[in-house]
Amino acid sequence: MLIPTNKLTIASFSCALTLALSACISQQPKPYSQDEIDKRVAADQVTMYANQEPVTHPITFYEAAARALKYNLDYRLKLMETALASNLRDVSAYEMLPRLVASAGYAGRNNDSGGTSIGIVDRQVSLRPSTSEERYHDVYNLGLSWSLLDFGVAYYRNQQKIDQIQMAEERRRKVEQNVLQDVRNAYWRALAAQRLMPEVTRLLERSNQALASAREAEARGIAPKQELLAYQRALLDAIYLLTVRRQDLEFAQAELSALMSLPPGSRMVLAEDAEPPLPTITSDINGLEQLALHQRPEIMEEWYRKRVDDNDIKVAKANLWPNVQISAGYSYDTNKYLYNNGWAETGLQVSINLLKLLQYPSLNRAQDAQRNTDDMRRIALSMAVLTQVRVGALRYSLATEELGFADQSLAVDKQLFDYAKAANLTTIGSQLEVIRAEGRYLLSRYQREAAYSDAQASWGRLYNSVGLDVFPDAVENYDVATLAKAIEQTMNKLEPLRPPPAPAPAPAPNPAPAPVGDAAPAPSSTPTTGAARGPH
Numbered sequence: 113m114l115i116p117t118n119k120l121t122i123a124s125f126s127c128a129l130t131l132a133l134s135a136c137i138s139q140q141p142k143p144y145s146q147d148e149i150d151k152r153v154a155a156d157q158v159t160m161y162a163n164q165e166p167v168t169h170p171i172t173f174y175e176a177a178a179r180a181l182k183y184n185l186d187y188r189l190k191l192m193e194t195a196l197a198s199n200l201r202d203v204s205a206y207e208m209l210p211r212l213v214a215s216a217g218y219a220g221r222n223n224d225s226g227g228t229s230i231g232i233v234d235r236q237v238s239l240r241p242s243t244s245e246e247r248y249h250d251v252y253n254l255g256l257s258w259s260l261l262d263f264g265v266a267y268y269r270n271q272q273k274i275d276q277i278q279m280a281e282e283r284r285r286k287v288e289q290n291v292l293q294d295v296r297n298a299y300w301r302a303l304a305a306q307r308l309m310p311e312v313t314r315l316l317e318r319s320n321q322a323l324a325s326a327r328e329a330e331a332r333g334i335a336p337k338q339e340l341l342a343y344q345r346a347l348l349d350a351i352y353l354l355t356v357r358r359q360d361l362e363f364a365q366a367e368l369s370a371l372m373s374l375p376p377g378s379r380m381v382l383a384e385d386a387e388p389p390l391p392t393i394t395s396d397i398n399g400l401e402q403l404a405l406h407q408r409p410e411i412m413e414e415w416y417r418k419r420v421d422d423n424d425i426k427v428a429k430a431n432l433w434p435n436v437q438i439s440a441g442y443s444y445d446t447n448k449y450l451y452n453n454g455w456a457e458t459g460l461q462v463s464i465n466l467l468k469l470l471q472y473p474s475l476n477r478a479q480d481a482q483r484n485t486d487d488m489r490r491i492a493l494s495m496a497v498l499t500q501v502r503v504g505a506l507r508y509s510l511a512t513e514e515l516g517f518a519d520q521s522l523a524v525d526k527q528l529f530d531y532a533k534a535a536n537l538t539t540i541g542s543q544l545e546v547i548r549a550e551g552r553y554l555l556s557r558y559q560r561e562a563a564y565s566d567a568q569a570s571w572g573r574l575y576n577s578v579g580l581d582v583f584p585d586a587v588e589n590y591d592v593a594t595l596a597k598a599i600e601q602t603m604n605k606l607e608p609l610r611p612p613p614a615p616a617p618a619p620a621p622n623p624a625p626a627p628v629g630d631a632a633p634a635p636s637s638t639p640t641t642g643a644a645r646g647p648h
Contacts (some may be wrong), residue, residue, distance in 0.1 A: 138276060154569035167374070167594050170383035173299050178595035181288060181293045183373040210258035220248040244401070244449045253396075255441030264430035268423045275416045275423075282409040282416070285566070289576050291371070296572035298368040303382045305361030308429035308554070312358050315547075315554055316351060322349045322547050343548075348549035357558045390512060390567055397505055400578055404501050407579035410493055418486035425479040432472060434464040504574035511567040518556070525549075525556040528568065 164183055171179070175247075226243030228234060326344050330337060369380055393400070405411065439459040446453065532549035582602045590598065 115250075139214045140610060141463070145224075147347055151522055164373070167378065167380065170381045171372075172385065172596065173296070174596040174600045175384075175592060176299050176368065177292055177295045177599055178590075178592045179372040179374075180291050181599075182590070182592060182595060184291055184371065191544075210256055213253075213255050213257070215251075215253045215255075215492075218248075219249045219251060224478065227612075227643055244447075246447050246449060249445060249447040252444040253446075253448075254439060254443075257441075258437040260436045261435040262429065264433060267338060268427045272420050272423045275419045278416045279413050279420070282413040285579075285581060286409040286413075288373060289579065289581070292582060293569075293572040293576045295368070295371055297569040298371055298454050299362055299365035300565040300568045301361070302368040302380075304558070305364050305563060306382050307384075308558055308561065309358065309361055311554060312354050312361070312558075315550060316354050316358070319354070319547055319551065323351070339382050344547050349493060350548060350555075352549065353555055357555070360616070361558075386562065391571060393505065393508075397502060400505065400574075401498050403580075403633075404578045405494055406495050407581075408486050408497050409579060411497065412443070414486070414490040414493055418483065421486055422479065425475055425482060428475055429472070432465075432468050432475075433461055437461045497579075500577040501574070504570070504577040508567070508570040508574050511563070511570040515563040517569050518560040521558045523561045525553040529553040541576070 224243045224247060225245045226241055228237055228241050229239050231238055323344060326347065330341070330344075365380065369378065372380075374380060395403075437460070439461075440457070442454070442456045444454040529549045529552070530548075532546045535545070582599050
């Protein structure tokens, strides 16, 4: 039996479609191969540290902040999120335009279309079968349409995208403020590590040697056993404390290196500049609180979020509007049986879903509840911000007091160490006393550096709680040196948080001529006190 051509074609198409669907359904998950994973890891590592300026000189605090801002991956991610939100806004803006659709097509069939007509009363065929359509013809169309409902929905969606750009910008501001706080917290601890690590390592070696000597003396019975055990106990305590402090110092250096996104193994040297004075607060707490309520990115983000949520309700209300649709177009058909192959058409249609109007009271209640919720969330956040400002100011005040006590303790331990070194060093006990005094002095130096770092960190938290900005907008357009200079200038100009004015240098007196053969006085080795430190 012969199968008609059209039926054979349909059967073949059905079989092909069935096989294609079966192949799609039977697909199994394919994990990445080890080679693909290795390539991805290598590419990610290259991207992490790509296009970084090499470290060619000791890094200052402002340069550390500039490097962290420019190369920190979290901050770069927030920049990309802001750019993505801006691009989405641009896309949504085109949805408000009318739709202009151009189409072209080809129509074909294997037989003629057409038909007959019959009488309504007598049901008799009145025309022989005829057709008014070619088997194969082309169709072209250009249509313009505009819908009021689509325009209203697109308008509110575009407003949401604009507010989401602002929200992304506020999140970027928060990340950059957190970056500055983290760098401030890590930089001074890392600088203390750079200063103290060599001395801590040398003292640990001497302490271990002294401990071995004390144990040897105990075994030989040179000194009273109880005295030697007490010395060993003191040395073990000092060794333990020094080991713990050395770990803290090493962690600080690793943390700062990670914040600046330095490649692994990079040598990091910090600038050994004089400690800048700590800033003074030139405004009262109420002024700082008002400034925080105006500046904090979290509060601004919540305020923009309220408009986004409000526009959600407006979109739902827009769907209740009567829809007015206007259309116009031009069509052309190559069908030779048509009397007019080309024609223009226009249309106007108004429609409304009456049942949707029942949602209007519920939407009003939802809008009021949403606004109240957003306001309460923002007010609760504002209260938390005010608390942070007050706690930050108190913590900074206590940190400066602690720094003063640390300076006094360091001065006392320095004198004790000097006295121990000046004493007789012939006995084991005196040698152990020198090591113990040096250990106390080194621990006091660490505590003083830690107190200064804590004061800087407290200042950074207060600075962050107020929400002040210090970075230029176009970070990518600055090199590290220019960006560091811009950060320094911005921070030095900020009110009401600023460093105290530097005292004017006193005129140097005319020195009297020194007698021949007299040595110049040696510079004092007394450490500088940390009464006030820099604008960080």
